[in-house]
Amino acid sequence: MNCHSFSSMVMDLARGQLDGEARRQALAHAETCSKCAARLADERALTAGLRALAASQQAEQAPVRVEAALRLAFRRQAAPAAAPAVMRWSPRWRWALATVAALLLIGAVWVLKLRTPAPATAGRGPAAKPAALPAPQPAPVGTVILARPGLKAAPARTTARAQKRKRPPQAGAVRNGEERETEGGFLPLPYAPAWGSGESAMVVRGEMPRSALVSLGLPVNAARAAEPMKVDLVLGQDGVARAIRFVRESRR
Amino acid sequence: MSEQNLSDQDLLNRMMGGDEAAFTALYRRRQPAVYRFALQMSGSRTTAEDVTQEVFMVLMREGRNFDPSRGSLPAFLYGIARNHVLRCLERDQLYVPAAEDPDGSGEEASGPAAADSALDDLLRNERVESVRGAVLGLPAHYREVLVLCDLHEMSYEQAAAVLGCAVGTVRSRLRRARGLLAEKLRTGSRKMNAAGCPI
Numbered sequence: 001m002n003c004h005s006f007s008s009m010v011m012d013l014a015r016g017q018l019d020g021e022a023r024r025q026a027l028a029h030a031e032t033c034s035k036c037a038a039r040l041a042d043e044r045a046l047t048a049g050l051r052a053l054a055a056s057q058q059a060e061q062a063p064v065r066v067e068a069a070l071r072l073a074f075r076r077q078a079a080p081a082a083a084p085a086v087m088r089w090s091p092r093w094r095w096a097l098a099t100v101a102a103l104l105l106i107g108a109v110w111v112l113k114l115r116t117p118a119p120a121t122a123g124r125g126p127a128a129k130p131a132a133l134p135a136p137q138p139a140p141v142g143t144v145i146l147a148r149p150g151l152k153a154a155p156a157r158t159t160a161r162a163q164k165r166k167r168p169p170q171a172g173a174v175r176n177g178e179e180r181e182t183e184g185g186f187l188p189l190p191y192a193p194a195w196g197s198g199e200s201a202m203v204v205r206g207e208m209p210r211s212a213l214v215s216l217g218l219p220v221n222a223a224r225a226a227e228p229m230k231v232d233l234v235l236g237q238d239g240v241a242r243a244i245r246f247v248r249e250s251r252r
Numbered sequence: 253m254s255e256q257n258l259s260d261q262d263l264l265n266r267m268m269g270g271d272e273a274a275f276t277a278l279y280r281r282r283q284p285a286v287y288r289f290a291l292q293m294s295g296s297r298t299t300a301e302d303v304t305q306e307v308f309m310v311l312m313r314e315g316r317n318f319d320p321s322r323g324s325l326p327a328f329l330y331g332i333a334r335n336h337v338l339r340c341l342e343r344d345q346l347y348v349p350a351a352e353d354p355d356g357s358g359e360e361a362s363g364p365a366a367a368d369s370a371l372d373d374l375l376r377n378e379r380v381e382s383v384r385g386a387v388l389g390l391p392a393h394y395r396e397v398l399v400l401c402d403l404h405e406m407s408y409e410q411a412a413a414v415l416g417c418a419v420g421t422v423r424s425r426l427r428r429a430r431g432l433l434a435e436k437l438r439t440g441s442r443k444m445n446a447a448g449c450p451i
Contacts, residue, residue, distance in 0.1 A: 011423075011426065011427050011430060015401075015402070042434060043430070046430055046433065046434050046437070047402070049379060049380075049382075049383045049437070050383060050387075050398075050402040050403060050433075051402075052376065052379065052380050052383070053380050053383045053384055053387070053403065054402070054403045054404075054405075056380050057288055057291065057292065057403075058288075060284070060287060060288050060291055061283060061284040061287050061288070062283050062284075062286075062287040062300070062301055062304040062305075063301065066283070066301055066304055066305050067276070067279060067280070067283075069305060070275075070279060070305060070308050070309065070312075071272060071275070071276060073309060073312065074272055074275050074312060075272065077312055077313075078270040078272070
């Protein structure tokens with residue numbers, strides 16, 4: 001090692017950043033060169049002075065008021081994050097939600113109305129006058145078909161007559177050309193309210209699990225409780241079911 | 253889980269999620285070094301307070317932008333502190349070179365006194381003050397590399413990350429800074445004068 005290479009590493013040597021063979025060679029050179037040895041001594045003194053300065057300031061830190069101010073700022077910054085949840089329920093959103101709900105309700109009513117039996121299309125037989133339901137008693141077979149309020153009465157059809165036709169009669173609600181054959185008549189539902197004077201009725205066809213018959217006060221075959229079944233419900237003006245008829249699909 | 257056992261990144265993540273305790277823990281862990289750096293660079297406790305507060309305000313706002321793959325959180329904080337300190341130095345002209353005493357009232361060093369423990373302490377304190385004043389008398393771009401490497405014991409690589417320069421640049425600036433510092437100390441030892449110190 002020469003003085004030139006020594007001068008390039010004396011700083012690292014004095015700061016303790018030099019190790020291994022390079023350190024050994026640099027120290028060996030300093031032992032043989034007074035000028036480089038003096039240089040090394042100056043660097044070591046400077047390093048000691050700087051370390052003493054660092055040690056004297058080791059305990060320095062920001063005063064407590066800085067932390068207090070920062071924590072206050074932190075809370076203020078975090079606080080507005082809760083506001084957006086409230087903003088989501090602004091009047092505009094509420095109106096939009098109400099509109100959607102209203103549209104869904106109208107759609108549901110429209111679908112229900114589509115399911116009511118169509119007026120007579122076969123034109124056979126005299127148009128029957130809308131008839132009131134009989135008193136809450138098991139209806140005899142082949143009776144009681146009510147027309148939808150405001151529409152022409154559906155012709156009376158009996159099961160026996162329907163069975164004679166080659167094509168099943170269009171009784172009750174006819175949907176998309178499906179051919180159905182009703183069996184039995186309407187059964188009045190237990191616990192149903194009495195008919196009001198002049199009250200009109202509506203027949204609605206739907207599908208329900210057999211187990212739902214329990215809620216209507218009717219017996220259910222437990223083995224078939226989960227099976228769906230098509231029914232016609234007679235609803236009063238109050239929307240409460242008064243009678244039920246079971247619809248059996250015929251297959252060709 | 254105690255915040256003391258969490259890493260800087262974990263504390264930062266919790267802090268960005270609104271956890272004040274995590275922010276407080278991170279602040280208490282890192283503010284001493286930031287404050288000392290600002291103090292050693294500016295020589296002013298007021299400036300050091302302002303810089304420390306600003307550094308952590310920036311962390312609150314920009315913490316999401318911290319990318320651990322680009323460096324450590326301490327280096328990130330040092331970088332912010334450095335930028336603020338340099339702006340303060342330029343704005344307030346806090347760098348006051350150690351001027352000669354025009355009245356000649358400053359004491360002249362007469363060499364090492366007797367080996368007395370109390371006197372040793374006095375001399376040691378005076379020496380520390382001399383070094384501190386000499387560091388503050390360096391140009392800012394030499395001062396900062398000296399503060400980071402010799403007062404904060406950063407490696408060349410760590411300092412290069414804070415300063416945004418090459419490792420070789422850090423080494424050459426440090427060598428030059430120490431040379432200037434040694435010269436100032438030699439000059440100061442011939443004519444002791446602490447009147448130029450900003451504090």
